[in-house]
Amino acid sequence: MEHATLSPEVTFEHHHSDAEFKKRIRKTTILLSVITIIELAFGLTIYTLHKSDVNRDFLILCFKGVVCILTMAKAYYIVSVFMHLGDEIRNMIMTIVVPLMLFIWFIIAFIYEGNSYKNLRNKYDLHFKETTMPQKHGAAEKLEEKPAEKSGKE
């Protein structure tokens, strides 16, 4: 493989042999597909658990957590292999990854905020509570709803 000099600023390029490259792409494609299929299986499991009357809220929450982790794995493979970020030098990787750490705070802070708003409304706005609280509990809502009920009785 002959490479033309791209620019005097770039001193080396990523050399992959053709066979090695094909193997890597095939592996990643299969991996992404398999993870997606597993995610779909979890999604359908959650669906059947929702339909049954048995209270499986905690199990559903666990499954949702697993699906989130699998999605992170997919994101890692797309960025690292398809976008070649994994092949760049460390400085480059860090300038992208370090700012994205903000998401850790971002997600926790705003989810907490939303949940807290719900609890406050359930406590002080009884009309909101009566009109929106599910009678036959859906799964995910019930877990967060327990502390709200408690605070309502105080």
Added chain:
Amino acid sequence: MSTQATVHQTKWWSGGKSPFNLEYGKVMMWYFLMSDAFTFGAFLISYGSIRFSQNFWPDPNAVFNAFPGAGHANLPLAFVSVMTFILIISSVTMVLAVHAGHKRDKKGVMKWMVWTIVGGLAFLGCQAWEWHHLITGELATVVDGKIELIGQTMRGNPWGELVHGPELTAALNNTSHETLVSLVHSQHHSNTVAELSTLSDAQLIKLVDLTEMHIREKGPVAFGGYFFGITGFHGFHVFSGVIINIVMLIMTQKNVFHNKGHYLMIEKAGLYWHFVDLVWVFVFLCFYLI
């Protein structure tokens, strides 16, 4: 350790070469994508925040259960998995186009770019169908104590809680004649609308089979805004990605990159395209899976 770092730094940062060993345009594309990730992230987190502030949220498996040509069959997750696989595959063809670019193989680049564009258009077609299906859907929903046929719009959605028993009977008694006719018609296809219109409301109510219908209240209004807003913004990215890819295909065909001696532009378009796939992974998670 510290001396090593200094040596390393002087090597990379003393000027004359890119400290990231990347061409300027590619570095900037990465930073653009990072900022775009924050835009999408903000949208999705805002959605999560609103969702956690509600006592009830629609079950995605009840909302997204249709498949083109399958009528009213209940097929949760089926269509969206097709869309997901279309994007994954088009991402792979893009990788192959970039690889062909490394080898300065013009024919290879063109072949894989065409497949990537086809994948992008297929995805957009799927999304158009899904939106159309949701917006024009006519679902029997209890609104203000009577049944109305509504679709999923920005103003409301038919995915609230299921309504049972006396509440449902009362709602049925308040329902308008036209709505009753179309309700009965949807269950008894043998009768024409004209025939049914001549019947009285009481007769029509007797014909409605309540066990077969899942009649719900209206769900949270925010659901529609977030769903159409975020999937629309993602769809707009796919659309612009397809346009960029078409421009790249034409430039390849006109030997622009061949004459330049490198296919770096294909790599930058590729980064954008993979990012679109990456965002879909999260949209898929937030709207369809959990």
